[in-house]
Amino acid sequence: MTLFFFVVALELKRETVLGELRDLRTTAFAASAALGGMVVPALLFIILDGGETPKGWGIVMATDTAFVVGCLALLGSRIPHSLRLFLLSLAIFDDIGAILVIAIGYGSDVNWQPLGWAALGLTGVALLGRMGVRPVAAYVALGGFVWVAVYESGIHPTLSGVILGLMTPTRSWVSDDRLQAILAKVTAYPAGAHWSGDTPDRRDLRRASIATREALSPLERIELSLHPWVAFLVLPMFALANAGFSLSPSGIDWQLATAVAVGLSCGKPLGILSFSYLAAKLGIGSKPSGLSWPLLTAGVLLAGIGFTMSLLIAELALDAGHLDSAKLGILIASVVSAASGLSMLAWMTHTAHRQKHIHT
Structure with a gap:
């Protein structure tokens, strides 16, 4: 839950x-x-x-x-x-x-020591977001740590889900202008076999794939997936x-x-x-x-x-x-x-x- x-x-x-x-x-x-x-x-x-x-x-x-x-x-x-x-x-x-x-x-009765560990875990989540860390695994690990700490504190652990959800960033990593510039480079290529191999064209295509994903905010991507x-x-x-x-x-x-x-x-x-x-x-x-x-x-x-x-x-x-x-x-x-x-x-x-x- x-x-x-x-x-x-x-x-x-x-x-x-x-x-x-x-x-x-x-x-x-x-x-x-x-x-x-x-x-x-x-x-x-x-x-x-x-x-x-x-x-x-x-x-x-x-x-x-x-x-x-x-x-x-x-x-x-x-x-x-x-x-x-x-x-x-x-x-x-x-x-x-x-x-x-x-x-x-x-x-149940609150155990303050685990609650302190939960606060430390939430601080870590906030710092990762502030530093621009993107891998989801890092946030999942810290989120799991927070859940266990809240559970051990005696407070119902569903509260950890609410706090982590409210901390999720609503700002996308790639702006609309940047996304349009990246996609324009890909769509400007004529039809042909230039997508194979480690070529600049293929690197632009991979960059466009990442940009389209990152144009959605972390909040929107996580909500859509879950x-x-x-x-x-x-x-x-x-x-x-x-x-x-x-x-x-x-x-x-x-x-x-x-x-x-x-x-x-x-x-x-x-x-x-x-x-x-x-x-x-x-x-x-x-x-x-x-x-x-x-x-x-x-x-x-x-x-x-x-x-x-x-x-x-x-x-x-x-x-x-x-x-x-x-x-x-x-x-x-x-x-x-x-x-x-x-x-x-x-x-x-x-x-x-x-x-x-x-x-x-």
Whole structure:
């Protein structure tokens, strides 16, 4: 899961440095919505659970980014870009918040010596980047060292993935002007057999190959290479390993299952809507242009899908006797949230498309 959080941190940094989240007011709007989507469901869980499982409040605080993006993909181009961007930004901030909750709320007693070694490893990563060291193996070795040190410190090691992701450079090694100059030398050659042997032409071709790769920033190249592995291997493996539970009615704590299901399916949308509305009214953030409140309401219903992250926190927070009950609540909330969100979005986008077709 450290790889998953590493990719999440890469996405967050790319959006804040290179993407749509460069606008601070848009970022503040999404961050406020994410904060509400963590605080309100946690409070609702505590009320409904009645203090029976005091460490279970974190289960209802996280949205499953992969499932939300997958649901939006089912509706394709009918989903406006503004809603897609908002939900992705919301899910990213949500994941970062969940990581902090895991590190602070579910870690063991902190061992400061390994934490010092982790800080030393992170300093080494920063120095390598400052010196322009490019081989990935050096960063992988130091990243592995940091992961082990954070693990030994008692803090959940997924935090190391977030920190390393946020430290990844967003500036490419080769500028656009330099890339165009190198490619111009290659394209200027006439057709012929001058690419064979150790000739200046062939050296220019190899230089062009390196330049096209290095024209992408390290962040973009790493994200592109890791994203398929995380989406199609890491997350499915984690889900398959942790989703199973017993359906024996006698073994289910229905109060806990209800608190989890209601916290996710109701608390998440309520918290996101209320905090985002307050952020807009108080001038803290601004709603993305082209995104109406009814469409945003339909979209945030999907935020109750808390499958992967909720399972991870449940594993950390609960004993074996309560785990199956929490998993049942997570499954119920995820199914209800996906069905209600997709249904409302499908209806609203179909209606808007039909009205637009009638007017044209």
